[in-house]
Amino acid sequence: MLRVERVGKSFGGVRALQDVSFTVPESSIFGIMGANGAGKTTLFAIIAGNLAPSSGSVRLGDLRLTGLPPHRVAAAGVARTFQIVRPFRGLSVQENVETALRFGARDRPAAAMADAAGILDLTGLDGVAGRPAGALTLAQQKRLEVARALATGPRLLMLDEVMAGLTPAEVQDTIAMVRRIRADRGVTVMIIEHVMGALMALSDHVVVLDHGETIAAGPPAQVADDPAVRSAYLGRRH
Amino acid sequence: MRLLTTREAVPLLLVAAIAAVLPLLGSDYYLGVGFILFGWIALAQSWTVVSGLAGYISLGHVVFAGIGGYVLVLTWGAVPVWAGALLGALAAGLFALLVGLPVLRVRGPYFVILTFGLAEFAKYVVINIENALGRFGRLILGGPPLETLYWAMAALALAGTLAVVAIRRLRLGAGLVAIREDELAADTIGVPTVRFKLFAFALSALLPGFVGALFVLRTGYFEPAQAFDPVISFTIVTMAIVGGSADARGPVFGALFLVALSELLWSNFPQVYMIVLGALLVGFVLFAPNGVAGLFERRRAAAAAPAGG
Numbered sequence: 101m102l103r104v105e106r107v108g109k110s111f112g113g114v115r116a117l118q119d120v121s122f123t124v125p126e127s128s129i130f131g132i133m134g135a136n137g138a139g140k141t142t143l144f145a146i147i148a149g150n151l152a153p154s155s156g157s158v159r160l161g162d163l164r165l166t167g168l169p170p171h172r173v174a175a176a177g178v179a180r181t182f183q184i185v186r187p188f189r190g191l192s193v194q195e196n197v198e199t200a201l202r203f204g205a206r207d208r209p210a211a212a213m214a215d216a217a218g219i220l221d222l223t224g225l226d227g228v229a230g231r232p233a234g235a236l237t238l239a240q241q242k243r244l245e246v247a248r249a250l251a252t253g254p255r256l257l258m259l260d261e262v263m264a265g266l267t268p269a270e271v272q273d274t275i276a277m278v279r280r281i282r283a284d285r286g287v288t289v290m291i292i293e294h295v296m297g298a299l300m301a302l303s304d305h306v307v308v309l310d311h312g313e314t315i316a317a318g319p320p321a322q323v324a325d326d327p328a329v330r331s332a333y334l335g336r337r338h
Numbered sequence: 339m340r341l342l343t344t345r346e347a348v349p350l351l352l353v354a355a356i357a358a359v360l361p362l363l364g365s366d367y368y369l370g371v372g373f374i375l376f377g378w379i380a381l382a383q384s385w386t387v388v389s390g391l392a393g394y395i396s397l398g399h400v401v402f403a404g405i406g407g408y409v410l411v412l413t414w415g416a417v418p419v420w421a422g423a424l425l426g427a428l429a430a431g432l433f434a435l436l437v438g439l440p441v442l443r444v445r446g447p448y449f450v451i452l453t454f455g456l457a458e459f460a461k462y463v464v465i466n467i468e469n470a471l472g473r474f475g476r477l478i479l480g481g482p483p484l485e486t487l488y489w490a491m492a493a494l495a496l497a498g499t500l501a502v503v504a505i506r507r508l509r510l511g512a513g514l515v516a517i518r519e520d521e522l523a524a525d526t527i528g529v530p531t532v533r534f535k536l537f538a539f540a541l542s543a544l545l546p547g548f549v550g551a552l553f554v555l556r557t558g559y560f561e562p563a564q565a566f567d568p569v570i571s572f573t574i575v576t577m578a579i580v581g582g583s584a585d586a587r588g589p590v591f592g593a594l595f596l597v598a599l600s601e602l603l604w605s606n607f608p609q610v611y612m613i614v615l616g617a618l619l620v621g622f623v624l625f626a627p628n629g630v631a632g633l634f635e636r637r638r639a640a641a642a643a644p645a646g647g
Contacts, residue, residue: 171526171531174528180526182523188515
């Protein structure tokens with residue numbers, strides 16, 4: 101459903117992304133791996149319209165997303181979370197979700213407006229719905245990022261390190277949550293994660309970025325055995 | 339959903355009640371005070387749309403009142419009085435639309451300084467135009483009587499209060515609040531930030547244009563340095579700090595408080611007025627950053643806390 105075609109991005113002389121191409125199949129969970137600075141978050145920002153690519157293009161179905169402002173990309177059904185959380189701090193958790201419900205994807209069923217409770221339940225935030233977002237723990241704020249993105253009614257949900265800094269038990273909960281999001285809502289999920297085991301367990305497909313370039317792509321098991329990936333992660337001698 | 343929540347009903351009823359009661363006191367003094375009070379309420383509510391909801395703090399809102407007043411005197415005699423006032427409001431809105439796109443590109447302290455500078459710039463442009471024309475102040479004679487102006491201003495105050503109540507319910511209001519909280523996140527969830535900001539800015543200029551025209555009708559005199567006096571902008575911000583600016587209550591509380599204070603102190607102890615005002619400002623910023631309305635909110639939250647956990 102999403103086609104990334106030869107996307108490149110330079111910041112001054114630094115090449116953050118170079119010639120990155122891949123296709124995300126409908127209803128898949130699509131993992132993006134890579135060390136710090138590999139360009140993963142830059143890629144999300146380009147798809148969401150927060151950044152313009154230096155070259156290449158991104159398409160969602162027949163729609164060219166490249167060049168659209170973020171709110172138009174959201175209207176087309178693409179949502180992202182922020183690795184460094186950006187909740188509407190002064191608003192309650194419920195209000196955060198309700199705000200996103202009023203915006204986001206253009207065509208969705210009218211019933212979606214009454215969906216706040218379902219989303220809070222799915223993301224495990226139903227117990228703190230009335231609390232100001234700024235008063236949540238980091239783990240809760242990460243889940244609020246997911247809840248708010250989900251409330252925009254996306255066809256494609258991009259999760260940027262929603263498991264970083266969580267305890268192993270919380271990671272297990274989050275894996276279950278991502279699976280439920282796909283199962284219940286039929287949402288295609290792209291996920292950036294440092295927690296390698298979680299990513300491998302979740303993803304149907306994985307691409308690996310290294311210094312802004314794609315070095316491997318395929319099913320998780322195949323990618324894990326790829327010599328280029330092993331050397332990027334573990335060094336040349338392995 | 340209830341027809342009106344408490345926080346919506348209180349300011350609306352308060353404005354309507356004051357408007358109904360003051361004329362019963364049967365003195366021009368009270369009509370004059372009411373006229374000023376409603377003028378401030380209309381100004382502060384307008385300011386709240388762009389600065390309270392969207393978080394773009396304008397320190398130059400007087401420019402819209404100044405433009406309204408100027409258009410009124412320019413059209414004086416050429417068109418009926420109320421048409422002149424309406425033209426003033428439209429001119430202020432148009433001006434906001436024109437300058438809004440570049441001005442609203444900057445946030446935070448830069449926006450504050452830019453709006454202040456823009457208002458001063460407009461003031462000197464008008465001063466120089468008037469000087470070049472050889473006009474040093476314009477008198478207008480035969481404007482509407484005080485009672486008519488009083489009701490017109492009361493209507494503007496009510497309209498401004500109603501506008502803030504309505505906008506907060508609309509998608510526009512939800513989007514503006516999201517912009518205030520985090521503009522990048524707002525854009526990413528689908529808020530058309532540029533369009534919403536510009537619309538809010540233009541909207542927040544309309545009523546002040548009207549108010550400025552009424553001020554000129556009341557004094558019967560237009561003088562640019564007075565019509566574009568930056569102290570008017572400062573006073574609006576002061577009212578928002580004292581009253582709060584998260585919803586329609588704040589501007590009403592703030593305007594009431596400041597007008598009452600100035601009526602009580604200014605006439606009896608003019609020398610301490612500024613001192614008291616300064617102390618109040620510091621006190622509110624330190625201890626009640628969300629104003630009087632915020633204090634109510636905090637008390638309600640404290641009362642609800644033991645039950646809710």
